[in-house]
Amino acid sequence: MSDPGYKNNELGSILIQKDAIASIARQSTLQSYGVVGLAPKNIFENIRQIVKKDIKYGVNVDYDHDGLIIDLYIIVEYGTRIKSITNSIVNSVKYNVEKTVGLPVRRINVHVRGLRISNMD
Amino acid sequence: MSVVEITKLSAEERHKLVAIPINGQGLKALLESGMIWLKTNQQIVNSLNVFPVPDGDTGTNMVLTMQAAFEEVENTGTENVGQLAHAIARGALMGARGNSGVILSQIWRGFARALDDQETMDVQLLADALQEAKETAYKGVVRPVEGTILTVIKDIAAQAQVSVQRTSIFTEVLADIVEAAVASVDRTPELLPILKQAGVVDSGGKGLLCIFEGMWRFINGDPIDKPLTDVVPLSEMDLADTMETIEPGQDYEVVIDFTPNTGFNLEDYYEELTKIGTSIQVGEGDGIYRMHIHVPLDNRYQPIEHTMTLGTIQKIMMENLVAQMDERKNNKNPKIKLTAVQPDEIATVAVSPGSGLTRIFASLGVAAIVQGGQTMNPSIKELLASFENLPTDKIVILPNNKNIIMAAKEAASMTVKRVAVIPTISVPQGFSAMFRLIPDGDFDDNVNTMKEALDEVETGEITIATRTVEIDGVQVEKGQVIALHNGHLVSSTQTIDEACEQLLIAANTNDYERITLFYGEDMKQTQVNTLADKIRSVYPDHEIEVHEGGQPHYQLIISIE
Numbered sequence: 145m146s147d148p149g150y151k152n153n154e155l156g157s158i159l160i161q162k163d164a165i166a167s168i169a170r171q172s173t174l175q176s177y178g179v180v181g182l183a184p185k186n187i188f189e190n191i192r193q194i195v196k197k198d199i200k201y202g203v204n205v206d207y208d209h210d211g212l213i214i215d216l217y218i219i220v221e222y223g224t225r226i227k228s229i230t231n232s233i234v235n236s237v238k239y240n241v242e243k244t245v246g247l248p249v250r251r252i253n254v255h256v257r258g259l260r261i262s263n264m265d
Numbered sequence: 266m267s268v269v270e271i272t273k274l275s276a277e278e279r280h281k282l283v284a285i286p287i288n289g290q291g292l293k294a295l296l297e298s299g300m301i302w303l304k305t306n307q308q309i310v311n312s313l314n315v316f317p318v319p320d321g322d323t324g325t326n327m328v329l330t331m332q333a334a335f336e337e338v339e340n341t342g343t344e345n346v347g348q349l350a351h352a353i354a355r356g357a358l359m360g361a362r363g364n365s366g367v368i369l370s371q372i373w374r375g376f377a378r379a380l381d382d383q384e385t386m387d388v389q390l391l392a393d394a395l396q397e398a399k400e401t402a403y404k405g406v407v408r409p410v411e412g413t414i415l416t417v418i419k420d421i422a423a424q425a426q427v428s429v430q431r432t433s434i435f436t437e438v439l440a441d442i443v444e445a446a447v448a449s450v451d452r453t454p455e456l457l458p459i460l461k462q463a464g465v466v467d468s469g470g471k472g473l474l475c476i477f478e479g480m481w482r483f484i485n486g487d488p489i490d491k492p493l494t495d496v497v498p499l500s501e502m503d504l505a506d507t508m509e510t511i512e513p514g515q516d517y518e519v520v521i522d523f524t525p526n527t528g529f530n531l532e533d534y535y536e537e538l539t540k541i542g543t544s545i546q547v548g549e550g551d552g553i554y555r556m557h558i559h560v561p562l563d564n565r566y567q568p569i570e571h572t573m574t575l576g577t578i579q580k581i582m583m584e585n586l587v588a589q590m591d592e593r594k595n596n597k598n599p600k601i602k603l604t605a606v607q608p609d610e611i612a613t614v615a616v617s618p619g620s621g622l623t624r625i626f627a628s629l630g631v632a633a634i635v636q637g638g639q640t641m642n643p644s645i646k647e648l649l650a651s652f653e654n655l656p657t658d659k660i661v662i663l664p665n666n667k668n669i670i671m672a673a674k675e676a677a678s679m680t681v682k683r684v685a686v687i688p689t690i691s692v693p694q695g696f697s698a699m700f701r702l703i704p705d706g707d708f709d710d711n712v713n714t715m716k717e718a719l720d721e722v723e724t725g726e727i728t729i730a731t732r733t734v735e736i737d738g739v740q741v742e743k744g745q746v747i748a749l750h751n752g753h754l755v756s757s758t759q760t761i762d763e764a765c766e767q768l769l770i771a772a773n774t775n776d777y778e779r780i781t782l783f784y785g786e787d788m789k790q791t792q793v794n795t796l797a798d799k800i801r802s803v804y805p806d807h808e809i810e811v812h813e814g815g816q817p818h819y820q821l822i823i824s825i826e
Binding site for chain 2: 221262
């Protein structure tokens with residue numbers, strides 16, 4: 145199926161690539177409270193990240209005919225309520241992506257890959 | 266351990282409870298007062314939301330988080346401040362709701378950590394705990410956004426450090442903190458452009474300010490459960506009563522429904538209104554505000570002009586109070602005006618059980634009304650008399666009750682006029698039939714279309730069972746609330762709200778568009794409005810109307826069409 149980021153108007157065409165959407169999602173995730181970092185999606189990404197900074201690190205963007213599907217791989221601060229944090233991430237990423245890109249977000253999957261312990265209580 | 270109602274304590278008792286060094290119970294009182302004041306201002310905080318995201322009501326989220334924290338310690342009698350702080354932190358963590366709630370829980374977590382193993386807290390320790398709270402809050406995010414609750418806790422912590430150098434009096438430190446928090450909240454739009462665009466301050470920051478302000482008000486002996494400005498849910502606004510308290514010189518009553526623009530500041534709005542008039546009430550429901558005010562003649566357009574600058578006005582009602590009062594004095598029930606039929610037109614006679622329903626029938630064009638309904642069936646003679654003198658010989662009768670249909674038919678057979686009885690078994694059916702009436706149309710056509718209309722409306726009736734019985738397979742105890750759907754018993758419950766809910770399900774309300782509630786003489790308007798709000802939340806796509814029916818016995822007659 146065709147890229148939903150591809151749009152025509154009378155003057156030409158507009159293509160919003162997945163990378164662009166990924167960086168918006170990434171930015172929005174990192175600004176969400178409770179998120180202390182992103183995590184590699186898999187071992188290859190982990191290695192690649194060492195060599196070259198990847199703007200899609202920890203974020204995956206895909207789409208089907210109903211809209212975007214965004215996967216986020218995050219590390220959360222120990223001692224926070226993960227349920228509330230992940231809820232906020234979903235809400236704010238959806239809001240920011242839809243507002244800036246204008247494409248509907250169908251699913252956001254948040255994968256909590258780890259906890260960072262900065263203080264033991 | 267008895268639960269102390271802290272809002273009722275005198276200033277002296279309050280001072281004793283939170284004396285320096287503060288112990289566990291003192292901290293608990295501070296937590297509770299912060300929570301109560303935040304709750305009091307919940308709607309104001311909610312109204313500052315910029316992002317239209319789900320669960321984004323910052324005020325509500327923070328209140329729920331504070332409540333969870335308080336519930337954790339509510340019945341704890343410990344005097345140890347460290348233990349109590351840790352319990353608060355645990356409760357806040359478990360109950361953290363939304364972004365602001367999570368940050369708040371982190372603030373409590375840091376606060377508690379600083380009080381580890383401490384029996385009591387002096388001002389230096391308070392300042393250190395706030396510092397730790399700030400640091401813990403900042404640790405929770407990679408890219409802290411300034412101009413939020415984070416900035417406010419940072420400024421609070423910094424101020425506390427400065428204040429304790431100057432004084433060791435707790436109230437003075439707290440006053441400094443509140444002052445710093447106010448300044449910090451006011452500064453948030455400068456730091457976060459989106460706030461400036463929307464013309465608001467940060468909601469989370471404002472929420473945090475409310476918590477500290479609550480503590481300060483508590484110690485000062487100020488009330489914490491009464492808002493400075495009043496917002497009540499729309500359903501609780503009782504505008505009928507404000508009529509009674511009319512002040513001399515306030516000649517007009519103005520009621521405006523409006524949706525405020527983003528950045529609407531309720532406190533400012535209130536302040537402006539107090540310059541214009543009196544008896545001010547502002548209600549809110551589903552984002553729509555209703556403002557009520559009494560104003561002198563010369564000021565009567567001012568509230569409208571002022572509100573127009575702040576939002577989109579949906580409806581304006583303006584009434585001359587003086588004239589209205591006079592009318593009330595002269596006539597408790599305003600006269601009902603029935604339609605004067607012309608010869609050769611069709612006249613309708615409706616049987617109505619209540620004054621409110623009579624008024625609606627009259628507005629729909631009924632030519633004669635016969636009082637009657639359940640347990641007070643009109644006689645054949647009364648029915649006959651109602652139309653014998655009408656200047657037309659085409660008559661339609663709406664009995665609006667199963668038990669009156671027979672009498673109506675009898676009356677029809679006793680006259681030389683041409684009379685048709687539309688077998689309406691309920692008032693909603695009667696209304697539905699009336700909507701179809703074309704007075705100068707063909708008689709038979711009219712009768713047919715009116716009969717057809719009966720199937721287009723579902724009738725619900727809510728009443729109290731007068732005896733214990735089993736009908737239609739439903740067991741009913743005397744005194745229970747029962748719901749009838751098209752005359753059949755569908756449920757018996759303890760409350761009117763429940764009965765109504767089950768009735769709407771039984772009537773397949775989802776297939777219809779409009780729900781109208783006619784409330785009886787035993788039911789209060791405020792009660793119905795609350796019920797209507799509930800229904801609105803269950804059926805958001807339906808149009809819901811409330812009218813005074815004034816009928817006896819039936820708390821509610823409901824029309825679903």
